[in-house]
Amino acid sequence: LxxxxxxxxxxxxxxxxxxxxxxxxxxxxxxxxxxxxLTVVAAYEPHWREARSAIGAPELLQSARETASLAEAVARCxxxxxTGTLTHRKPEQPVVSLPVLGPIAAQELARGGRIALVFGPExxxxxxxxxxxxxxxxxxxxxxxxxxxxxxxxxxxxxYELATRVTxxxxxxxxxxxxxxxxxxxxxxxxxxxxxxxGDLDILAGLVDEVMVAANYSPRTMQEANRHSxxxxxxxxxxxxxxxxxxxxxxxxxxxxxxxxxxxxVPN
Amino acid sequence: LxxxxxxxxxxxxxxxxxxxxxxxxxxxxxxxxxxxxLTVVAAYEPHWREARSAIGAPELLQSARETASLAEAVARCxxxxxTGTLTHRKPEQPVVSLPVLGPIAAQELARGGRIALVFGPExxxxxxxxxxxxxxxxxxxxxxxxxxxxxxxxxxxxxYELATRVTxxxxxxxxxxxxxxxxxxxxxxxxxxxxxxxGDLDILAGLVDEVMVAANYSPRTMQEANRHSxxxxxxxxxxxxxxxxxxxxxxxxxxxxxxxxxxxxVPN
Numbered sequence: 152l153x154x155x156x157x158x159x160x161x162x163x164x165x166x167x168x169x170x171x172x173x174x175x176x177x178x179x180x181x182x183x184x185x186x187x188x189l190t191v192v193a194a195y196e197p198h199w200r201e202a203r204s205a206i207g208a209p210e211l212l213q214s215a216r217e218t219a220s221l222a223e224a225v226a227r228c229x230x231x232x233x234t235g236t237l238t239h240r241k242p243e244q245p246v247v248s249l250p251v252l253g254p255i256a257a258q259e260l261a262r263g264g265r266i267a268l269v270f271g272p273e274x275x276x277x278x279x280x281x282x283x284x285x286x287x288x289x290x291x292x293x294x295x296x297x298x299x300x301x302x303x304x305x306x307x308x309x310x311y312e313l314a315t316r317v318t319x320x321x322x323x324x325x326x327x328x329x330x331x332x333x334x335x336x337x338x339x340x341x342x343x344x345x346x347x348x349x350g351d352l353d354i355l356a357g358l359v360d361e362v363m364v365a366a367n368y369s370p371r372t373m374q375e376a377n378r379h380s381x382x383x384x385x386x387x388x389x390x391x392x393x394x395x396x397x398x399x400x401x402x403x404x405x406x407x408x409x410x411x412x413x414x415x416x417v418p419n
Numbered sequence: 420l421x422x423x424x425x426x427x428x429x430x431x432x433x434x435x436x437x438x439x440x441x442x443x444x445x446x447x448x449x450x451x452x453x454x455x456x457l458t459v460v461a462a463y464e465p466h467w468r469e470a471r472s473a474i475g476a477p478e479l480l481q482s483a484r485e486t487a488s489l490a491e492a493v494a495r496c497x498x499x500x501x502t503g504t505l506t507h508r509k510p511e512q513p514v515v516s517l518p519v520l521g522p523i524a525a526q527e528l529a530r531g532g533r534i535a536l537v538f539g540p541e542x543x544x545x546x547x548x549x550x551x552x553x554x555x556x557x558x559x560x561x562x563x564x565x566x567x568x569x570x571x572x573x574x575x576x577x578x579y580e581l582a583t584r585v586t587x588x589x590x591x592x593x594x595x596x597x598x599x600x601x602x603x604x605x606x607x608x609x610x611x612x613x614x615x616x617x618g619d620l621d622i623l624a625g626l627v628d629e630v631m632v633a634a635n636y637s638p639r640t641m642q643e644a645n646r647h648s649x650x651x652x653x654x655x656x657x658x659x660x661x662x663x664x665x666x667x668x669x670x671x672x673x674x675x676x677x678x679x680x681x682x683x684x685v686p687n
Binding site: 182293296300303304305312 | 420450451452559564565
């Protein structure tokens with residue numbers, strides 16, 4: 152299993168789970184594989200209370216976080232992984248099969264990142280809106296005649312894979328980070344920087360949105376669709392923290408100039 | 420996933436499951452990962468009936484086999500794999516960790532074998548008696564503070580691993596079987612023979628037991644312990660079908676001689 156210092160870099164996020172037995176089952180498999188950080192988004196209070204007070208409920212249910220939105224739940228994470236069956240939808244993000252997720256997660260940890268694994272509600276899974284906060288989607292390879300897994304079993308399978316196959320020692324990037332011979336070369340060190348956290352991308356996306364409005368970029372009816380596209384694009388680009396700050400600074404400047412020019416009603 | 424022809428070479432065996440929800444969960448994860456052959460040993464009828472009649476129960480529950488004993492359930496299998504937590508017992512068989520089970524299973528299939536994956540009752544798992552029918556035990560690597568997994572989740576994790584990581588193309592033995600260059604050499608071809616099926620080992624064990632009795636090998640009070648040891652030993656030796664027939668023939672001859680000599684009461 153992963154050393155506990157690394158397993159604490161994973162957040163398991165349940166979006167609007169309904170069945171208390173499933174919440175308990177996810178928590179139990181987290182305890183089995185040594186994961187400790189659970190966040191529940193938009194919990195349905197009676198079922199959430201029932202799950203927490205169940206006999207033999209793992210301790211981590213008591214210390215679970217509750218948030219109102221998925222954005223808040225994953226704000227500190229640098230790699231947000233959505234789960235679910237993709238049979239009936241065309242994903243807007245890269246999709247990886249669970250058996251190859253290990254090296255990707257290992258690389259993210261080696262860069263100093265923090266990972267969220269997000270599970271949707273039992274009935275319909277993560278919505279398109281939920282998925283727009285995800286950098287990538289993971290698919291459990293299942294039989295096409297019965298693709299949809301029980302939530303507790305899907306969580307067990309994903310956490311097993313991560314607990315047993317995320318070996319940061321195998322990743323090239325950690326070697327880069329550790330090997331003094333590479334330090335003269337800036338390129339690999341730059342690559343090894345942590346990605347920007349989801350919450351910081353949301354701040355940037357909000358600013359880009361303000362700029363679009365201030366610049367009269369598109370009609371009001373397009374705003375929601377633009378926000379969705381920007382959110383996806385920022386996650387696809389895998390900006391690191393320095394990229395995010397640089398672009399944020401530029402857009403702040405742009406917004407300030409746009410507003411000054413429209414307030415004074417004079418050209419720049 | 421495995422091609423369906425190979426997945427049909429796996430038997431999932433539940434020994435005395437009690438909770439209908441768990442039976443349903445195991446069946447569902449079998450359907451998810453494309454396994455079809457379920458055997459239930461010593462089923463508790465009311466719960467078994469409830470599991471089969473549940474709404475949305477996978478079809479494979481309808482075609483599941485019922486047997487009275489584990490010996491009968493695994494009789495046709497050449498590699499019997501027991502599952503469970505080994506925290507409080509000292510196993511009498513080799514133990515492998517689930518992430519390395521794939522190549523072992525692949526090798527067995529490449530030899531023309533048939534595999535059983537055996538799960539014990541929810542409360543206490545497989546007994547020492549049950550385990551004596553197993554060639555090896557598989558352990559799911561779990562956190563020592565919460566090692567015991569839910570039955571449905573343990574099955575999902577094991578079946579996911581087998582469905583995604585048994586690739587017979589990777590095994591040396593299949594290459595041996597396919598490569599004409601090796602055919603001149605008898606040794607690898609011998610190795611590539613299928614192991615003896617569990618039921619054939621039981622026939623041999625029964626005969627050895629008769630010989631022991633006929634030869635007055637040990638006091639009657641030791642008979643049960645001897646049977647247990649012989650069962651384990653025959654499984655540890657990984658006899659192939661030809662070995663089993665040869666030894667069976669020898670012991671038949673021995674038994675015949677022993678009985679003739681004791682009937683006639685004359686020395687041989």
